Structure formats: C-alpha cells, structure tokens
Amino acid sequence: MIAGISIYEILTLTSILFFIGVYGFFTRENLITVLMSVELILNASAVNFVLINTYLYPDLLQGAVFSIFIIALAAAETALAIAIIINLYKLIYSVEVKDTETMKY
Amino acid sequence: METIIFYILSGIIILFAVASVTSRKILRAVIYLLFVLIGIAGLYFLVDYNFLAAIQLTVYGGGIIVLFIFAVLLIHHVELELEKTALKKKLIAGALSASGLLVTLWAISTYPFPETTSTYTSIEVADIGRKLLSYEDGGFILPFEVISVLLVAVMIGAIVVAKGSKLSEDRSRKTEVGSQKSEDGSEKLTENN
Numbered sequence: 001m002i003a004g005i006s007i008y009e010i011l012t013l014t015s016i017l018f019f020i021g022v023y024g025f026f027t028r029e030n031l032i033t034v035l036m037s038v039e040l041i042l043n044a045s046a047v048n049f050v051l052i053n054t055y056l057y058p059d060l061l062q063g064a065v066f067s068i069f070i071i072a073l074a075a076a077e078t079a080l081a082i083a084i085i086i087n088l089y090k091l092i093y094s095v096e097v098k099d100t101e102t103m104k105y
Numbered sequence: 106m107e108t109i110i111f112y113i114l115s116g117i118i119i120l121f122a123v124a125s126v127t128s129r130k131i132l133r134a135v136i137y138l139l140f141v142l143i144g145i146a147g148l149y150f151l152v153d154y155n156f157l158a159a160i161q162l163t164v165y166g167g168g169i170i171v172l173f174i175f176a177v178l179l180i181h182h183v184e185l186e187l188e189k190t191a192l193k194k195k196l197i198a199g200a201l202s203a204s205g206l207l208v209t210l211w212a213i214s215t216y217p218f219p220e221t222t223s224t225y226t227s228i229e230v231a232d233i234g235r236k237l238l239s240y241e242d243g244g245f246i247l248p249f250e251v252i253s254v255l256l257v258a259v260m261i262g263a264i265v266v267a268k269g270s271k272l273s274e275d276r277s278r279k280t281e282v283g284s285q286k287s288e289d290g291s292e293k294l295t296e297n298n
Contacts, residue, residue: 002151004108011213013115017122017141019206024126026198027190032176033131036138039169040122043145054152056221061236064157064228065245068237071164072252076259078169082176083267089180096188 007055011048018044031085031095039074046070111151118144129187135173142166156230 002010017040024037046067053063089095091102118141125137142165149158237245 002107002111005111007218008213009111012210013118015206015209015213016119019202019209020119020122020126022205023198023202026201027195028126028187029190030131030187032173032180033126033134033187036134036173037126039138039165040125040141043142043165047145047148050149050154050157051152054154056218058221061228061233062243064154064233065236067157068160068233069248069252071160072256075164075169076256078172079263080259080266082172083263085176086179087266095180 007051010051010055014044014048014051017047029097031088031097031100032082034097035078035081035085039078042070042074046074107151111148114144114147114151117141118148129189131177131181131185131187132174135170135177138173139166139170142170154228156228156233 021037021040021044024040025034028034028037049063049067049070051063053060057063085095088100088102092099094100121137121140121144125134125141128134128137142161146158146161146166149155149161236243237249240246
C-alpha cells in the first residue's frame with residue numbers, strides 16, 4: 001500500500017491509461033501501432049488487478065497471480081500477432097489497416 | 106515521499122502514453138511505450154511487489170519492446186512518418202474515449218470500497234510459487250498448466266505463421282508427388298504463395 005494515496009487516485013490513473021489505449025486503438029492506422037495500444041490496455045488492467053489486491057485484500061495473492069497470467073498472455077499474443085504482421089507484409093508489402101484484405105474470406 | 110514518487114510516476118506514465126499513441130515516428134512511439142512500461146514497473150516496486158516488477162521489466166521492457174523494434178526495423182524505414190489520421194476520426198475517437206473515461210471515473214468515485222481489515226504484509230516470491238502450484242482450494246495449478254500448453258502452442262504457431270509460405274510449399278510439393286487427387290488443393294496452396 002502506498003502511504004497517502006487512496007485507491008480512487010490509483011484507479012483514476014489506470015482508467016486514464018486504459019482509455020489512452022482505446023484512443024490509440026481507434027485512431028492508429030498501422031498494425032504495429034494498433035498492437036502497441038492493445039499493450040497499453042492490457043497493462044492498465046494488470047495494474048488494476050495488482051493494486052486492488054494490495055488495497056482491499058492484502059493477505060491474498062489472487063491479484064498478483066492473475067496479473068502474471070495477463071503478462072504471459074500479452075507476451076504470447078504479441079509474438080503471434082507480430083508473426084502474422086510480418087507474414088502479411090511478405091504477402092502484400094504493407095501493414096496499413098486499410099490495405100489488409102487478403103485475410104478475409 | 107511515496108506520495109511525491111507516485112505523482113511523478115503517474116505523470117511520466119500518462120505523458121508518455123499520450124506521446125506513444127500520437128507520435129508519428131513509429132520507432133519513437135515504441136520507445137515512449139518502453140517508458141510507460143518502466144513507469145508501471147516503478148508502480149509495482151512502490152507497492153512492494155518486487156517479483157511482478159521484475160517480470161514487468163524482463164518480459165515487457167526486455168522481450169516485447171525488442172520484438173516491436175525488430176518488427177519496425179524489418180517492415181519500415183527508420184525515418185518513416187506515419188500517415189496523418191483525419192481530424193474527424195481523431196475527434197470521434199477522442200469524444201468516445203473521453204466519454205468512456207468519464208463514465209468509468211463516475212462509477213469508481215461512487216463505488217464504496219470496503220475498508221481493509223487485514224494487515225498488509227509484503228509478498229514473498231515463494232508464496233506466489235506455492236500458490237501457483239497448489240492443488241487446494243484457491244490454488245492455481247489448472248490455469249498454470251493451461252498457460253504452459255498455450256505458450257507451447259503459441260511458439261509453434263508463431264514459427265509456422267512467420268515461415269508460412271515455405272512450409273506450405275513443401276506440403277504442396279509432397280501432395281503433388283503423393284497422389285493426383287489433391288491436385289486442386291496444391292494449386293490453391295501455390296496460388297496463396
């Protein structure tokens with residue numbers, strides 16, 4: 001627990017981070033930068049898990065374990081998505097969102 | 106003291122997050138994302154979760170950022186500037202996310218969080234390890250195993266996807282040699298390449 005900081009201030013910080021990620025997800029037109037916005041969103045939720053655990057139930061470990069799982073999933077998702085993006089670049093020589101039509105059926 | 110550090114860290118996080126989603130130079134955007142992730146590791150240190158902070162620094166700061174930089178360097182020129190997004194799109198996205206933020210903040214500020222009754226103890230790495238591998242109530246052995254299977258699947262999947270064309274070339278050659286029935290299938294595969 002951080003001395004002098006209430007849970008409301010921390011949740012405000014993580015929600016601002018989350019919605020900055022949402023804004024980036026809406027406005028970016030390059031697949032790599034879209035993926036970076038998703039990373040921001042995932043990180044905000046992981047911080048939420050840890051800090052709510054610390055502030056409300058400090059004798060339990062659930063929040064820490066869940067954020068470990070979130071970090072593992074985020075790493076897996078990023079590796080796979082970058083593999084797909086590089087393969088897509090080999091096919092169509094572009095990673096802009098508007099050019100990616102070859103994956104549709 | 107901790108209050109001041111928290112405010113400095115949150116200022117760094119928000120500033121660099123905004124810079125990361127608005128910067129038009131893609132490599133700089135990745136570096137700004139690195140600063141955001143390091144700031145979040147600082148938050149973890151501030152609440153005494155040393156293990157999570159170490160994971161955050163190694164997996165995110167070490168692994169994911171390097172992956173992003175590799176992808177950027179493989180795909181773009183270093184000095185490439187991204188296209189400007191249309192002002193209308195920016196306004197709509199800004200309004201949507203601002204309204205979402207307002208609703209979330211209102212919900213948070215009106216929710217009565219219960220006061221903690223238990224005392225705070227710092228968490229040892231050994232406790233997390235025992236919790237992850239315990240079979241008892243509230244143990245995490247099943248998600249732990251599922252995550253390890255998922256990581257293997259992702260590793261194989263990333264290799265197959267990233268080298269996709271070569272693998273399917275081999276497969277189509279094999280099917281051509283093997284039987285005449287699958288000629289249509291192999292033609293499709295070579296078209297995809």
